[in-house]
Amino acid sequence: MYPPARKDFISLTLSDPHGHNYNNGKHRRQSCWRKWKQLSRLQRSLILLLLALLLIVGLLSYPSISQQWGGASDRDDWLELTDRELNAAPPAVKPVLGLDAAKALAPMPVPHLGPADVPDTVAEPKGPIIPILAKPPIKLFVYPQKKTITNKRGPPSTKKDGNASDVVAGENPEQVVVHEEEEGGEDEDKEKKIVSWRGAMIEAEQATEPPPSAAEKDAAAPPADPAATVPPEVSTGKVDRLEAVRDAFRHAWKGYKDHAWGHDELKPISKSFGEWFGLGLTLIDSLDTMWILGLKEEFEEAKNWVEKELTFNKNVDVNLFETTIRVLGGLLSTYHLSGDQLFLDKAKDLGSRLMPAFKTPSKIPFSDVNIGKGTAHPPRWTSDSTLAEVTSIQLEFRELSRLTQEPQYQEVVDEVMKLVHKLPGKHDGLVPMFINTNSGQFSHKGVFTLGARADSYYEYLLKQWLQGGKTEDDLLEDYLQAVEGVKKHLVKQTGPGRLTFVGELSHGRFNAKMDHLVCFLPGTLALGAHNGLPGDHMDLAVQLIETCHQMYTQMETGLSPEIAHFSLQASDGRDVVVKPADRHNLLRPETVESLFYMYRFTNDTKYRDWGWDILQSFNKYTKVPDGGYTSINNVRDPLNPGPRDKMESFFLGETLKYLYLLFSDDPELLSLDKYIFNTEAHPLPIWRSTPK
Numbered sequence: 001m002y003p004p005a006r007k008d009f010i011s012l013t014l015s016d017p018h019g020h021n022y023n024n025g026k027h028r029r030q031s032c033w034r035k036w037k038q039l040s041r042l043q044r045s046l047i048l049l050l051l052a053l054l055l056i057v058g059l060l061s062y063p064s065i066s067q068q069w070g071g072a073s074d075r076d077d078w079l080e081l082t083d084r085e086l087n088a089a090p091p092a093v094k095p096v097l098g099l100d101a102a103k104a105l106a107p108m109p110v111p112h113l114g115p116a117d118v119p120d121t122v123a124e125p126k127g128p129i130i131p132i133l134a135k136p137p138i139k140l141f142v143y144p145q146k147k148t149i150t151n152k153r154g155p156p157s158t159k160k161d162g163n164a165s166d167v168v169a170g171e172n173p174e175q176v177v178v179h180e181e182e183e184g185g186e187d188e189d190k191e192k193k194i195v196s197w198r199g200a201m202i203e204a205e206q207a208t209e210p211p212p213s214a215a216e217k218d219a220a221a222p223p224a225d226p227a228a229t230v231p232p233e234v235s236t237g238k239v240d241r242l243e244a245v246r247d248a249f250r251h252a253w254k255g256y257k258d259h260a261w262g263h264d265e266l267k268p269i270s271k272s273f274g275e276w277f278g279l280g281l282t283l284i285d286s287l288d289t290m291w292i293l294g295l296k297e298e299f300e301e302a303k304n305w306v307e308k309e310l311t312f313n314k315n316v317d318v319n320l321f322e323t324t325i326r327v328l329g330g331l332l333s334t335y336h337l338s339g340d341q342l343f344l345d346k347a348k349d350l351g352s353r354l355m356p357a358f359k360t361p362s363k364i365p366f367s368d369v370n371i372g373k374g375t376a377h378p379p380r381w382t383s384d385s386t387l388a389e390v391t392s393i394q395l396e397f398r399e400l401s402r403l404t405q406e407p408q409y410q411e412v413v414d415e416v417m418k419l420v421h422k423l424p425g426k427h428d429g430l431v432p433m434f435i436n437t438n439s440g441q442f443s444h445k446g447v448f449t450l451g452a453r454a455d456s457y458y459e460y461l462l463k464q465w466l467q468g469g470k471t472e473d474d475l476l477e478d479y480l481q482a483v484e485g486v487k488k489h490l491v492k493q494t495g496p497g498r499l500t501f502v503g504e505l506s507h508g509r510f511n512a513k514m515d516h517l518v519c520f521l522p523g524t525l526a527l528g529a530h531n532g533l534p535g536d537h538m539d540l541a542v543q544l545i546e547t548c549h550q551m552y553t554q555m556e557t558g559l560s561p562e563i564a565h566f567s568l569q570a571s572d573g574r575d576v577v578v579k580p581a582d583r584h585n586l587l588r589p590e591t592v593e594s595l596f597y598m599y600r601f602t603n604d605t606k607y608r609d610w611g612w613d614i615l616q617s618f619n620k621y622t623k624v625p626d627g628g629y630t631s632i633n634n635v636r637d638p639l640n641p642g643p644r645d646k647m648e649s650f651f652l653g654e655t656l657k658y659l660y661l662l663f664s665d666d667p668e669l670l671s672l673d674k675y676i677f678n679t680e681a682h683p684l685p686i687w688r689s690t691p692k
């Protein structure tokens with residue numbers, strides 16, 4: 001007999017399918033060790049080699065993993081939770097310019113202009129050769145609407161503000177019931193000023209300036225001659241683009257009025273509304289647009305709601321940044337335009353209720369504040385705040401201090417800027433996307449973008465410097481350094497068509513990706529160049545606005561995606577690549593905003609034509625027949641753009657306002673030498689001299 005041949009083998013232990021005897025960990029560990037010992041040396045070596053390889057691959061991929069965690073996914077969270085873009089919220093529409101409004105829009109303080117304000121000569125566009133995709137013949141897309149009418153409302157709203165911490169951007173239309181406290185008829189005691197449409201403008205000098213002592217120092221300009229502001233298009237009967245914008249606003253407003261009156265946002269397909277803070281966001285964001293467009297009746301109705309219905313004395317968490325730029329900014333600018341004390345009173349009430357956000361160990365404000373309880377807190381998952389949010393509330397708080405002569409508002413936001421100015425961790429002026437409210441230090445370092453979470457930091461550096469009369473050197477220094485950082489690290493050109501774009505940097509790696517949000521940058525760069533900053537800022541602005549334009553024209557609907565990727569290789573065929581998750585359009589304003597600045601500073605009519613094309617595309621693919629505009633899911637599918645059933649307040653507050661100003665022939669209609677626009681397009685006056 002021969003003994004059985006020796007064989008390597010692995011014993012297998014089959015589990016009891018019911019698991020009764022399968023929870024003995026010690027037994028399993030011993031069994032594993034036995035199995036390991038039973039392996040041949042070759043088998044063990046191979047397994048060890050494989051494990052080592054896995055470890056190395058894991059370590060090498062760490063930066064991209066951490067980028068995704070700290071960048072893209074967080075950005076998505078941000079968009080959902082604060083900007084609420086990705087959750088489908090269409091921006092609101094802006095109407096066209098009104099003669100009466102144009103006439104009325106005069107009396108602001110004369111800005112103190114120095115030599116630096118002489119506009120630079122505008123460089124000719126570089127004119128890269130860009131392949132433009134042929135658009136298929138397209139028909140007007142008509143959105144079906146649900147027949148069921150829910151929450152149908154019309155002004156005046158008799159219902160108290162519903163509210164919700166509607167962090168998912170109106171996806172959940174249910175309102176959270178909140179307790180509203182007795183107000184004691186605060187408005188009743190106020191002097192009831194009868195503000196005439198035109199008269200208020202003419203008298204705005206008295207009404208919109210600080211109390212007499214300060215007002216005396218800030219001598220206001222004489223009212224503009226109303227006749228000088230009549231838009232030639234209107235008077236000559238040429239194609240009336242201004243009236244087209246006005247029509248768009250009226251259409252958007254109709255939907256809001258019919259189905260969402262007094263609520264935050266219209267859901268135009270379902271004919272209902274979404275609530276975010278319960279503060280009538282769309283209505284307040286739209287006030288100054290209506291004034292500028294000359295929509296008197298609409299303005300009076302909305303003002304009546306503000307007077308009778310708007311209250312901040314409610315137990316609700318609001319986002320500090322969003323509430324500041326949309327509501328505080330909207331009230332302040334409307335006060336300046338109309339001269340109606342009502343809007344300043346409301347702004348003061350809101351401003352004081354936002355102040356608890358600044359009570360943090362570092363003085364970097366929390367993201368959220370309960371305006372009824374006077375408490376504040378960071379988001380549930382972190383003690384960080386978003387950098388753009390804490391550095392893009394300054395224009396509004398500073399103006400509130402100037403108007404009220406109460407320094408605390410300016411003090412808290414200036415402190416934030418001082419801290420950020422001194423903070424280590426910047427990369428040639430570029431800032432990380434987060435800052436910790438306990439330590440006051442940057443967090444999630446290593447990702448640098450001009451898009452979501454950082455964008456308006458750069459915008460407000462320049463605009464605060466302009467607002468304060470170009471005297472605050474730290475702001476200018478930070479802005480100039482940042483633009484150099486952008487040029488050095490983020491600006492690249494595409495391979496096929498030599499399109500200039502601003503990408504992102506993630507732990508040393510360049511990502512050829514640009515949010516539509518970045519299209520604010522050409523306008524800001526042009527504004528800086530107009531105010532004496534280097535001429536190459538204007539060169540870059542000219543190139544970038546061309547790219548933003550291409551982000552629209554290369555899409556089949558003529559509308560830009562939320563995010564574009566760019567091809568770096570000449571052989572790649574097309575410049576702009578859109579990933580499936582980025583194909584939506586939320587009716588955002590940034591490109592038309594920049595077109596407005598570019599036209600004002602160059603008088604090149606191509607910028608108007610580009611804006612006109614965008615308005616027509618909005619009308620083709622986002623207009624809902626019975627009223628309102630909707631964000632869409634797919635800018636590449638003209639046959640089924642996919643309505644998202646949401647109209648964001650910034651469509652009315654920004655997009656339509658900038659289109660109107662773009663088409664207006666009157667450079668004195670909100671002159672860029674007298675006003676700065678906050679990041680929600682609400683114009684605030686440039687100070688003749690710094691306060692203090």
Ligand code: DMJ
Pocket residue numbers: 083456517588589590650654679680681
């Ligand atoms: C607006 O609320 C503001 O323009 C903000 O700065 C960025 N997001 C939206 C518009 O896209």
